[in-house]
Amino acid sequence: MVVGLKDMIAYKDHPLQAGSKILTHYISPFNATVTERLLAADALIIGHQNCDEFGMESSSENGYFGTVLNPLDKTRVAGGSSGGSAAAVKAKMCHVAIGTDTGGSVRQPAAFCGLVGLKPSYGRVSRHGLVAYASSFDTAGIFAHTVKDCARVLEVIAGPDAFDNTAVAREVPRYTGTLHNPGRYKVACLAGTLSNTGLQPEIKEQTLHGLELLKKEGHQVDNVHFTLLKYVCVCALPTYYILVNAEASTNLARFDGIRYSFRSSHSATLEEVYIKTRTERFC
Secondary structure, three states: OEEEEEOOEOOOOOEOOOOOHHHOOOEOOOOOHHHHHHHHOOOEEEEEEOOOHHHOOOOOOOOOOOOOEEOOEEEEEOOOOOHHHHHHHHOOOOOEEEEEEOOOOOHHHHHHHOOEEEOOOOOOEOOOOEOOOOOOOOEEEEEEOOHHHHHHHHHHHEOOEOOEOOOOOOOOOOHHHHOOOOOOOEEEEEHHHHOOOOOOHHHHHHHHHHHHHHHHOOOEEEEEOOOOOHHHHHHHHHHHHHHHHHHHHHHHOOOOOOOOOOOOOOOOOHHHHHHHHHHHHOO
16 A cells, blocks of 8 residues: 655654754654554555645645645645645545644545545554644544545554553554444434535535435434534634644744754854744744
8 A cells, every 4th residue: 555644744764844944854763653553564655745834724835845736626725734645645646645633634635635534533543753733632644535445544553652652552443344334324413514604505515415315325314403513613713722822832842943953054142043943944
């Protein structure tokens, strides 16, 4: 299986930039756990894929290497921050790609590009070797054309890891073994989302069409009324951005011109090293 890696996942002896100019010429000295496990399973890794700088956007327009275009329509973006990974899979440059998802950075570009995007539960996959954006949210996720490919890859990369104490110490199920269950399923639909005035008509139409297909295949589709839905945008999203920005501020502090890659040559004091390095190289 040919696999691509988002430019936030360490691959030993290969460049790692996290979509940022500040890590130009930085070579990773080790493999991320997901990379190590893929290589051990004989995956062919084609290299790194473009993304928003340090995963901090949702359109793949805010990165050192430029905008990622959507293979379905090059006048549109591929989503983000893992847009390069989504675009590469959709363009059939690789079978699957591993991205990172902090607040939708695998799921959203997968939707933009018409792919299967899987964000495992936090702790199911080790974060060791992932460039950190917000450590208590970051999760390695999978882009693929099929659910089966997602299941195959998750069986390989999931599981406990001595390098990550947030990785869950549970046995990895055989995910592919559940794919051939001929049973019928109960599917919940958040009715309030489809009646929201901010929903684009085209998206509503396609969602309703998909629900009708499920019904025709014998599945039970139930409308669920989530009474707290109105608070999601009012409370949940602002809370998310308070937390991830606080964590990002801490994680990005390490890129200071002292330990990693580039250092400004126009600095006379230690404080100027910090300020000028970051000013010159953060996008």
